[in-house]
Amino acid sequence: MTSKIMIWDLETTPDLVGYARANNLIGRSPDEIRAAMGDEFPKLIYHSIICIGALVASRTANGYEVQAVGAPHVGQRTERELIESFVNKIAQLSPQMVTFNGGGFDLPVLRYRAMIHEVFAPGMHNRAYYHRYTDDNVDLCTYATCCPRSATEPR
Numbered sequence: 658m659t660s661k662i663m664i665w666d667l668e669t670t671p672d673l674v675g676y677a678r679a680n681n682l683i684g685r686s687p688d689e690i691r692a693a694m695g696d697e698f699p700k701l702i703y704h705s706i707i708c709i710g711a712l713v714a715s716r717t718a719n720g721y722e723v724q725a726v727g728a729p730h731v732g733q734r735t736e737r738e739l740i741e742s743f744v745n746k747i748a749q750l751s752p753q754m755v756t757f758n759g760g761g762f763d764l765p766v767l768r769y770r771a772m773i774h775e776v777f778a779p780g781m782h783n784r785a786y787y788h789r790y791t792d793d794n795v796d797l798c799t800y801a802t803c804c805p806r807s808a809t810e811p812r
Contacts, residue, residue: 661752662721665711665743667763668730669704675773676703701765707731709743713750737774744771748780758798760789 673690676699677683682690694703710728714721729739744767747754756763764787771778784793 660716661713661750662716662755663711663713663747663750663752664755665709665759665763666756667706667766668708668710669766670707671699672703672705675705679703701762702769704766704770706736706739706766706770709739711743711746713746713752736770737776740767740771740774740776740778743767744776744778744780748778748783751780751783753792754786754794756794756796756798758796759794760787760796761798764794 671691671694673687673694676694677685677690680693682693685693708728708730711725712723713725714723729742731739734742768778768781768787770776771781781787785791786794788794789796789799
């Protein structure tokens, strides 16, 4: 197992432009597009990343030593630049990742948005981050009561 660990989370906002393009609403006002989206949680493809917060640490003999903490956001960089920087750091470190509902939300949204912005992200496939039952991406939601799962799933 790697000695690097990355604890991370995405913050998103609805992608009104993408939703409008996909649903023949181009030229409509943001309020009209939001109304068309409805009150339900938008599909993952319709989330724009506005912030990626992360903590990077290394395992030492005495526990973990924090090496970096940050939360770059769209006020500092474009969404494409946020994604590119983040996936490049993952490729460089190949860390064990820790998320909360990362398998159900953060990783799929990151993948969709990388595809939309044509960001090449080979480091995301260096380890089994997209596989549910590995130590490469520990999803804390799997172990919490807020994310129900079947009694037959392994713990």
